[in-house]
Amino acid sequence: AATEVNAGYTMDTQCPFCSVQCKMRITKELPIPGSRRFAYSIEGIPNAASEGRLCVKGMNAHQHATSKERLMQPLIKKNGELVPSTWEEAMSLIEERFQEGSRAFGPHSLGVYGGGSLTNESAYLLGKFARVALGTKYIDYNGRFCMSAAASAGNKTFGIDRGLTCRLADIPLARCIIMAGTNIAECQPTLMPYFNKAKENGATIIVIDPRATATAAIADMHLQLKTGTDAALANGMLKVLLEENLIDEAFIAERTNGFAELAAHLAAVELKDIAELTGVEENLIRNAARAYGAAETGIVLTARGVEQQTDGHVAVRNFLNMVIATGKIGKPGCGYGAVTGQGNGQGGREHGQKSDQLPGYRNIEDENDRAYVASVWDIHPDELPRKGVSAYEMMELVHHREIRTLLVMGSNPVVSNPNADLVEEALRNLDFLVVADMFLSETAVMADVVLPVTAYLENDGTLTNLEGRVLLRESTIEPPGETKHDWQILCDIAERLGKKKYFPFVNAEQIFNELRVASKGGLADYYGITYDRLRTSGGIYWPCTSTEEDGNQGMMFEHAFAHSDGKAIFFPVASRTPQETPNEEFPLTMTNGRVLSHYLTGVQTRRSHTLAARNVENYIEIHPKTAKRHHIIDGEWVEVTSRRGSFSVRSRFSDKIREDTLFVPMHWGGIQNVNKATSPELDPNCKMPGFKTSTVSITPLRLK
Numbered sequence: 281a282a283t284e285v286n287a288g289y290t291m292d293t294q295c296p297f298c299s300v301q302c303k304m305r306i307t308k309e310l311p312i313p314g315s316r317r318f319a320y321s322i323e324g325i326p327n328a329a330s331e332g333r334l335c336v337k338g339m340n341a342h343q344h345a346t347s348k349e350r351l352m353q354p355l356i357k358k359n360g361e362l363v364p365s366t367w368e369e370a371m372s373l374i375e376e377r378f379q380e381g382s383r384a385f386g387p388h389s390l391g392v393y394g395g396g397s398l399t400n401e402s403a404y405l406l407g408k409f410a411r412v413a414l415g416t417k418y419i420d421y422n423g424r425f426c427m428s429a430a431a432s433a434g435n436k437t438f439g440i441d442r443g444l445t446c447r448l449a450d451i452p453l454a455r456c457i458i459m460a461g462t463n464i465a466e467c468q469p470t471l472m473p474y475f476n477k478a479k480e481n482g483a484t485i486i487v488i489d490p491r492a493t494a495t496a497a498i499a500d501m502h503l504q505l506k507t508g509t510d511a512a513l514a515n516g517m518l519k520v521l522l523e524e525n526l527i528d529e530a531f532i533a534e535r536t537n538g539f540a541e542l543a544a545h546l547a548a549v550e551l552k553d554i555a556e557l558t559g560v561e562e563n564l565i566r567n568a569a570r571a572y573g574a575a576e577t578g579i580v581l582t583a584r585g586v587e588q589q590t591d592g593h594v595a596v597r598n599f600l601n602m603v604i605a606t607g608k609i610g611k612p613g614c615g616y617g618a619v620t621g622q623g624n625g626q627g628g629r630e631h632g633q634k635s636d637q638l639p640g641y642r643n644i645e646d647e648n649d650r651a652y653v654a655s656v657w658d659i660h661p662d663e664l665p666r667k668g669v670s671a672y673e674m675m676e677l678v679h680h681r682e683i684r685t686l687l688v689m690g691s692n693p694v695v696s697n698p699n700a701d702l703v704e705e706a707l708r709n710l711d712f713l714v715v716a717d718m719f720l721s722e723t724a725v726m727a728d729v730v731l732p733v734t735a736y737l738e739n740d741g742t743l744t745n746l747e748g749r750v751l752l753r754e755s756t757i758e759p760p761g762e763t764k765h766d767w768q769i770l771c772d773i774a775e776r777l778g779k780k781k782y783f784p785f786v787n788a789e790q791i792f793n794e795l796r797v798a799s800k801g802g803l804a805d806y807y808g809i810t811y812d813r814l815r816t817s818g819g820i821y822w823p824c825t826s827t828e829e830d831g832n833q834g835m836m837f838e839h840a841f842a843h844s845d846g847k848a849i850f851f852p853v854a855s856r857t858p859q860e861t862p863n864e865e866f867p868l869t870m871t872n873g874r875v876l877s878h879y880l881t882g883v884q885t886r887r888s889h890t891l892a893a894r895n896v897e898n899y900i901e902i903h904p905k906t907a908k909r910h911h912i913i914d915g916e917w918v919e920v921t922s923r924r925g926s927f928s929v930r931s932r933f934s935d936k937i938r939e940d941t942l943f944v945p946m947h948w949g950g951i952q953n954v955n956k957a958t959s960p961e962l963d964p965n966c967k968m969p970g971f972k973t974s975t976v977s978i979t980p981l982r983l984k
């Protein structure tokens with residue numbers, strides 16, 4: 281609730297910048313005497329996830345929302361320039377061009393591209409909008425680059441995908457924690473005390489990462505593997521677990537299928553081969569496996585380092601093999617977690633933004649699921665489009681002019697997609713591009729129409745944190761200028777297209793109530809969760825099938841997995857080198873990721889003066905010995921080139937990175953955009969691009 285204090289206010293809200301969703305109180309103070317500027321103060325409020333902590337992003341999360349760069353009215357491109365317009369003019373143009381495009385080239389020439397930071401309500405409505413208002417099968421979202429490998433792996437192994445299978449409160453109870461490809465200290469910093477507490481309780485912390493990150497600083501063992509060899513490393517650890525009988529035979533017999541095939545596969549694995557392939561010493565692999573296998577309790581976490589590879593799906597499955605081989609799941613201090621990155625990375629993927637899913641994780645190709653959702657939406661199942669394609673594949677269809685009209689909401693695809701030059705060229709060739717955003721992002725500047733949206737401080741909605749806990753965020757601030765909520769924009773366009781009866785919503789709660797029904801009976805069942813219940817609780821975990829239930833309290837798989845026979849499934853995984861391997865022309869492997877002070881493509885955090893000041897420009901982290909071989913001086917500008925394209929950034933020496941690896945943050949566009957060089961090769965299982973394993977050359981700009 282917000283309390284107006286003269287011209288200021290005090291309001292409880294949630295930080296928008298990551299999946300922890302830390303709760304905070306923001307106070308807009310009285311104007312500074314003698315000026316028209318307001319001061320803001322932010323303090324953390326204890327909630328179930330963050331316990332009152334905020335990181336630097338949360339402490340400054342008011343700055344972008346109150347920035348003078350916020351878009352306050354619609355813009356329309358005229359003579360190549362975006363100029364202010366009215367909503368009436370902008371919506372009339374959208375109506376005309378969407379109808380024209382659909383008439384001329386069919387409904388599937390229209391596409392919708394969403395984001396994992398949208399509230400559950402907006403994400404749900406975007407999926408419905410694409411399929412019901414536009415009648416297109418082409419919808420996907422930036423979460424494809426975030427969670428798709430872990431989600432598909434969880435679905436195959438456990439029969440369901442939820443970020444954490446246990447509670448954050450289980451972390452201190454774990455006696456061994458494996459953190460693979462996750463830099464929680466920079467990406468979800470307020471979670472670190474959970475791990476420090478685990479250490480105090482005697483846990484062994486194992487970090488698997490090509491870089492000695494801030495997270496690795498607390499590790500008892502750091503397995504600094506070659507980029508892209510996570511699946512092989514897990515094979516090595518599994519080999520030791522089986523060899524030394526550090527497995528839970530009773531659990532395997534009662535609760536899993538496929539162990540014999542895994543054991544047969546591992547019989548042929550040689551630890552020395554794994555050591556050579558991964559670059560991690562045999563002894564270290566053995567000791568890490570022993571620590572995890574022998575520990576009474578244990579938790580395995582993976583994130584984008586493991587997942588953003590062309591075999592990210594199987595890499596995650598191999599870590600899940602370790603979890604179920606040791607029976608460390610479904611009990612206190614045990615579990616697996618895919619550490620979500622985006623603010624609503626969990627909820628954003630549950631309710632229909634993905635090309636292959638309907639609300640509640642329903643399958644868009646399953647006839648029963650289609651019939652159920654069609655009945656909720658009051659349409660005939662035959663009217664419901666079939667499965668579309670993944671986010672990057674949509675960009676390829678744009679490039680081939682199959683998709684000619686695109687609506688982008690809550691995303692900046694020209695920076696976040698791999699092979700960014702091709703994506704930019706594709707978007708420039710669209711017949712009509714509409715972008716709904718708070719700022720003139722790199723994608724918005726290319727648009728024909730830009731629609732100004734409200735910020736997290738100004739809108740209501742639910743978000744699902746990395747634990748699978750649904751949290752309600754409410755506002756009492758009036759939207760500034762002429763901004764509108766994302767869901768309002770979708771309702772307005774739908775009305776223009778003659779579909780108002782399907783989009784009658786006047787507030788977020790009404791949308792949530794429809795979402796509850798649409799998800800009822802699905803894997804991600806929200807039916808029992810209501811705004812009233814959320815207002816009086818610290819959040820409710822899904823699945824929650826009845827308003828009389830408390831939800832599952834966060835612990836999954838205590839008695840059964842979600843496959844029809846209740847069992848988890850082992851899957852043998854080959855030990856492979858990454859698809860792109862270094863050669864003479866491109867001798868180094870480049871990986872990308874986040875820094876503490878920025879979020880996603882930086883559209884918001886680069887507009888926060890405090891956060892921007894901490895990292896004013898992009899850089900490339902390079903080992904000093906590698907730099908010497910490539911004649912690079914610390915701090916100078918270099919050009920990085922791959923088979924796709926080139927970008928330029930400043931060098932930053934670090935002996936915390938492998939000599940064969942380079943690291944570049946992902947928060948900048950234009951010439952500093954790392955994705956000009958990243959690989960668009962897709963994992964066949966989940967369509968995740970191979971962001972983490974692109975091979976490149978590096979040259980000082982002064983020698984060009």
Ligand code: SF4
Nearest residue numbers: 295297298302335338
């Ligand atoms: Fe919390 Fe994440 Fe925001 Fe930091 S960025 S304050 S960890 S929600």
